[in-house]
Amino acid sequence: MRALLFQVVSCCIIPAHSAVYASVYARAFFELGHTRMKRSEIKRRPLADTVLASLEPESKVYREHDGGGLYFRVKPNGHKSWEFRYKRPDGRWSWAGVGAYPETSGALARQKAAEHRSALAAGREIVTSQAARAEARIAAGQSFEALAREWFAARKHSWQPGTATRIIGSLELHVFPKMGARDFTHIMPIEWMDFFRQMEKKGIIDQTGNVRRYCRDIYDLARVTGRAVHNPIEGLHKYLSTRPAQNYAHVTLAELPELITAIKSYPHATDVSIGLQLLMLTCVRPSELREATWAEFDLAVRLWSIPAERMKKRRDHVVPLSAQAVELLQQLHYLNGARPLLFPGRNDRAKPRSNMVFSMALRRLGYGGRQTGHGFRHIASTVLRENGFAREHVEAQLAHVEQGVAGVYNKAIYLEQRRHMMQWYADLLGSLVEPDE
Numbered sequence: 001m002r003a004l005l006f007q008v009v010s011c012c013i014i015p016a017h018s019a020v021y022a023s024v025y026a027r028a029f030f031e032l033g034h035t036r037m038k039r040s041e042i043k044r045r046p047l048a049d050t051v052l053a054s055l056e057p058e059s060k061v062y063r064e065h066d067g068g069g070l071y072f073r074v075k076p077n078g079h080k081s082w083e084f085r086y087k088r089p090d091g092r093w094s095w096a097g098v099g100a101y102p103e104t105s106g107a108l109a110r111q112k113a114a115e116h117r118s119a120l121a122a123g124r125e126i127v128t129s130q131a132a133r134a135e136a137r138i139a140a141g142q143s144f145e146a147l148a149r150e151w152f153a154a155r156k157h158s159w160q161p162g163t164a165t166r167i168i169g170s171l172e173l174h175v176f177p178k179m180g181a182r183d184f185t186h187i188m189p190i191e192w193m194d195f196f197r198q199m200e201k202k203g204i205i206d207q208t209g210n211v212r213r214y215c216r217d218i219y220d221l222a223r224v225t226g227r228a229v230h231n232p233i234e235g236l237h238k239y240l241s242t243r244p245a246q247n248y249a250h251v252t253l254a255e256l257p258e259l260i261t262a263i264k265s266y267p268h269a270t271d272v273s274i275g276l277q278l279l280m281l282t283c284v285r286p287s288e289l290r291e292a293t294w295a296e297f298d299l300a301v302r303l304w305s306i307p308a309e310r311m312k313k314r315r316d317h318v319v320p321l322s323a324q325a326v327e328l329l330q331q332l333h334y335l336n337g338a339r340p341l342l343f344p345g346r347n348d349r350a351k352p353r354s355n356m357v358f359s360m361a362l363r364r365l366g367y368g369g370r371q372t373g374h375g376f377r378h379i380a381s382t383v384l385r386e387n388g389f390a391r392e393h394v395e396a397q398l399a400h401v402e403q404g405v406a407g408v409y410n411k412a413i414y415l416e417q418r419r420h421m422m423q424w425y426a427d428l429l430g431s432l433v434e435p436d437e
Helices: 002-011 021-034 050-055 106-121 131-140 144-158 163-178 189-201 206-223 251-263 271-283 286-290 321-337 355-363 375-386 392-399 406-407 415-433
Strands: 064-067 070-076 080-087 094-103 304-305 317-320
Touching: 002 021, 064 106, 070 106, 080 106, 094 106, 144 163, 144 206, 163 189, 163 206, 163 317, 189 206, 251 271, 251 415, 271 286, 271 321, 271 355, 271 375, 271 415, 286 355, 355 375, 375 392, 375 415, 392 415
Parallel strands: none
Antiparallel strands: 064 070, 070 080, 080 094, 304 317
């Protein structure tokens, strides 16, 4: 049989420049010259050359251990190759390709496996061909991670430090381990869809939406700079889960007196108690208060001017202060006035308190899931509108910006009207716990 096959192959005219044809005929000669063999018939290891050539494919890919972490892999289509299994420095098991068979013989594969074992024993990382290609893509700026970091560097100056840290942190946690080393032009939409659905299965729906938007913007950078012709993230949101819009948790007006009393008697930190009261009296977002500096306040004229870079809509916001709010700020200044921040951190006084400080305080008071710092804005909006105050005055106090052209041209801040409105609201809150005799 072998002699006959040799005669057939030797009679074929193979172009000298055709390595593909030569490889095909070489494989055919090598494989067909041996008896077919099932892996259940293997008697000893390391695997003999006759076994390597004769092993039959099965309906699914399988591996046979040759020894010392070296495996012989057989695919259903008959393709055979060598792989080395090893433990990475982080404790996870991984595979390193050693070479295709018969181009890589058993002896050569075992030599390469021995080199890998020596490298691991010396504490060196195994550099696979896949890892080498990934490093080359990163060096050339063609990897998704390189593109993402370029996008982040260009955009981070327009974000608050906390926002920038949160964005790059989510990319490093969720995206880079899976997609970071890949050529961004080769990642298909279906692969991104599978990736985001895996995130959704973890129950992090909001985080998935944020990460998807970051990745879409990253691809937009590649598109407008001529490095990509389309954005594979575009349109995926139609087929992913979204969380229904929900109001921030807040108590009813009937429950408000008990909450105000609890906040005023908060035993753990006086400045946090004052902060919660100021959230009620000013209707600002918790981050706007938590990151505030004393330089933003003019207590003589009862005004708080928040610069655009600290506002969600990137517009300056002026907050009129009621007499009660000014009194609380004076008390807070006595406690924390030696520092630029109203609420300096405990470990680093140059940074504001944790973004969870007000939420944790409400939780300790027994209002976890019932009241949030942001929820005080909902209470104020409802009470003010129900008591006849103009919608535009309430919206201006909440720093809500009208959509479209009206939002661009309407610069009115209704300052005097809001002074009256917020003093009325402060008096109302005071009457809930200190009723007139």
